[in-house]
Amino acid sequence: MEKNFNKTFYITTPIYYVNDIPHVGHAYTTIIADSITRFKKLLGSDVFFLTGTDEHGQKVEKSAAEKGLKPIELADQVVGRFKDLWKALNISYDYFIRTTEPFHEKGAQKIFQKLRDKEDIYKGIYKGWYCVSDENFLPEDVPLEEEDHKICPDCGKRAEIVSEECYFFKLSAYQDRLLDFYAQNSTFVRPPSRMNEVISFVRQGLKDLSITRTTVRWGIPVPDDPDHTIYVWFDALHNYLTGIGYDWNMERFERFWPATIHLIGKDILRFHAIYWPAFLMAAEFPLPQIVFGHGWWLKDETKMSKSKGNVLDPHVILETFGPDPLRYFLLREIPIGLDGNFSHEGFVHRVNSDLANDLGNLIQRTLTMIQNYFNGKIDEIDEENKRDEILRQGFKSLKEKVFQFYEDYAINRALEEIWAYINSVNKYLADNEPWKLAKDSTQRKRLGRVLFQATAAIRAISYFISPVMPESSAKIWDYLGEEKPIQEKMFSELKFEDFKLEQKIKKPRPLFPRVVLQDFLKEEATPPAQPKMEEKMEYVTFDEFKRMNLRVGEILNAEKVEGTDKLVKLEVDIGTEKRTMVAGVADVYSPDELVGKKIMVIVNLKPAVIRGIESQGMLLAAEVEGKATIPFFPEDVPTGARVL
Numbered sequence: 001m002e003k004n005f006n007k008t009f010y011i012t013t014p015i016y017y018v019n020d021i022p023h024v025g026h027a028y029t030t031i032i033a034d035s036i037t038r039f040k041k042l043l044g045s046d047v048f049f050l051t052g053t054d055e056h057g058q059k060v061e062k063s064a065a066e067k068g069l070k071p072i073e074l075a076d077q078v079v080g081r082f083k084d085l086w087k088a089l090n091i092s093y094d095y096f097i098r099t100t101e102p103f104h105e106k107g108a109q110k111i112f113q114k115l116r117d118k119e120d121i122y123k124g125i126y127k128g129w130y131c132v133s134d135e136n137f138l139p140e141d142v143p144l145e146e147e148d149h150k151i152c153p154d155c156g157k158r159a160e161i162v163s164e165e166c167y168f169f170k171l172s173a174y175q176d177r178l179l180d181f182y183a184q185n186s187t188f189v190r191p192p193s194r195m196n197e198v199i200s201f202v203r204q205g206l207k208d209l210s211i212t213r214t215t216v217r218w219g220i221p222v223p224d225d226p227d228h229t230i231y232v233w234f235d236a237l238h239n240y241l242t243g244i245g246y247d248w249n250m251e252r253f254e255r256f257w258p259a260t261i262h263l264i265g266k267d268i269l270r271f272h273a274i275y276w277p278a279f280l281m282a283a284e285f286p287l288p289q290i291v292f293g294h295g296w297w298l299k300d301e302t303k304m305s306k307s308k309g310n311v312l313d314p315h316v317i318l319e320t321f322g323p324d325p326l327r328y329f330l331l332r333e334i335p336i337g338l339d340g341n342f343s344h345e346g347f348v349h350r351v352n353s354d355l356a357n358d359l360g361n362l363i364q365r366t367l368t369m370i371q372n373y374f375n376g377k378i379d380e381i382d383e384e385n386k387r388d389e390i391l392r393q394g395f396k397s398l399k400e401k402v403f404q405f406y407e408d409y410a411i412n413r414a415l416e417e418i419w420a421y422i423n424s425v426n427k428y429l430a431d432n433e434p435w436k437l438a439k440d441s442t443q444r445k446r447l448g449r450v451l452f453q454a455t456a457a458i459r460a461i462s463y464f465i466s467p468v469m470p471e472s473s474a475k476i477w478d479y480l481g482e483e484k485p486i487q488e489k490m491f492s493e494l495k496f497e498d499f500k501l502e503q504k505i506k507k508p509r510p511l512f513p514r515v516v517l518q519d520f521l522k523e524e525a526t527p528p529a530q531p532k533m534e535e536k537m538e539y540v541t542f543d544e545f546k547r548m549n550l551r552v553g554e555i556l557n558a559e560k561v562e563g564t565d566k567l568v569k570l571e572v573d574i575g576t577e578k579r580t581m582v583a584g585v586a587d588v589y590s591p592d593e594l595v596g597k598k599i600m601v602i603v604n605l606k607p608a609v610i611r612g613i614e615s616q617g618m619l620l621a622a623e624v625e626g627k628a629t630i631p632f633f634p635e636d637v638p639t640g641a642r643v644l
């Protein structure tokens with residue numbers, strides 16, 4: 001089965017574990033995959049983009065039990081949250097696989113059976129240090145701590161000795177074949193530094209891998225030996241086969257397998273670059289072309305994870321900005337292989353500088369001038385002179401670079417080049433001063449030419465950014481009077497000359513409003529609210545008002561939230577219970593002066609996670625020039641009293 005990588009393109013994200021909550025880290029991987037998918041479609045490739053969820057295993061079983069749910073009920077809830085997030089981010093996946101789907105379970109069992117028949121899987125006894133939290137036996141080389149126990153190197157929790165009958169995969173038999181494969185496919189793992197890590201790991205020697213459990217019930221049963229369930233990782237990796245049809249839509253499976261690129265976080269490199277190709281060799285499937293290990297988005301210099309409580313919930317950003325600024329920021333800020341540190345300052349800077357100033361202003365003023373000076377339709381232009389040519393020439397070289405960088409998965413470099421071009425268009429307008437030309441009626445053709453060149457350039461820009469910012473580019477495309485959707489224009493056919501004289505331009509609306517950092521932080525500190533009403537008084541009925549549960553709360557504790565100027569974490573007694581709340585008042589009040597004070601609290605506001613802290617309510621304060629003034633109740637007002 002030989003595959004032409006240029007014709008079909010199969011891209012995957014890892015399947016996300018349903019014991020997690022969707023955060024910026026998941027969004028990052030999925031946005032990369034989506035942008036690459038959109039770019040490949042512009043090239044006319046036959047693309048399949050697979051994402052989904054990993055739903056089996058001990059941790060899911062435990063978490064579900066803690067919540068009083070069946071594992072599948074927990075999975076259903078989390079799947080809903082992931083799908084909502086992908087919708088909000090404009091993710092255009094072709095299939096969302098769940099490892100609890102019957103066709104996946106059947107497919108994984110079939111492969112297990114095949115490997116057992118050829119004795120790549122055999123039964124034995126495994127005794128070793130086991131991390132319950134990670135569902136993983138620790139590597140042998142983890143040293144013993146004092147008191148003769150071992151600590152899991154991944155999560156830092158104490159491991160237990162576990163001895164069990166289980167099935168092993170004969171990984172040791174694949175060491176040489178893997179090394180041969182890496183030697184012949186030196187770009188299999190990217191970036192290259194990670195290829196070296198993988199090779200040196202394999203050279204140290206591979207041990208057979210235990211791939212079943214008798215202690216876990218929430219898993220796929222081993223065929224004909226149902227006391228054993230298949231190890232969650234063995235199960236999960238096979239989603240890449242079953243998700244495109246292995247064993248249930250073989251026509252599609254043959255069309256897309258092997259995968260062109262598995263996008264993964266660098267923490268799961270070993271599974272994808274060593275175990276997975278060995279499983280595939282054993283099952284006699286062709287191997288994927290690339291495993292790309294991307295870096296992590298750090299918050300306060302540490303990896304975001306639920307257990308560390310520092311995850312960044314993308315919903316607040318999405319509700320304020322829509323999908324494109326976040327998509328742009330994550331892909332522009334760092335190359336795909338490196339780590340990045342997420343800061344609100346950095347995000348707001350990108351939105352204001354790159355999106356609002358450079359791109360947004362360019363479009364707004366150019367198209368507005370066409371409205372004002374030509375009634376929306378440029379109808380006469382003079383000959384293109386040397387200065388005008390710059391934009392057309394710039395387009396040609398930009399097109400080549402953008403192609404090359406997207407092809408190399410260097411999306412940040414493609415965006416850098418596009419922004420350099422945006423700035424050259426801004427410079428062109430500044431040099432040619434169309435607003436001055438407009439004052440002289442003899443210059444009408446010259447004015448037409450200047451606006452025509454700039455608009456042709458804007459059209460190209462909107463096309464080139466479309467894989468990363470599909471929503472904004474579609475709007476720009478529409479303002480330009482393009483009739484067909486952007487994705488129907490093939491990359492190879494895109495020309496500067498496509499923009500035609502007398503094309504009817506629509507009146508633009510600002511695409512990327514500027515953001516004030518303080519307002520944004522306040523937005524983050526306030527649980528997501530209804531969209532702001534624009535200066536229109538909306539009445540609520542008394543019954544609606546009564547739904548707000550407002551009470552007198554007493555502040556028991558207050559401390560500043562590290563790494564922020566404004567946020568303070570409060571422990572508040574509301575009469576019936578104590579609540580944790582985060583408020584944006586630390587720039588006005590010191591924690592010490594808040595303790596003991598009685599405040600007005602809305603206690604039935606939907607909880608929101610702010611800087612990793614769940615805020616279970618909100619204190620009310622007046623806003624005066626961006627600063628909070630809190631109304632305090634006299635001491636003799638009882639804590640918990642209802643405010644009406």
Ligand SMILES: [Zn+2]
Pocket residue numbers: 131132133134152153154155156157
């Ligand atoms: Zn662990």
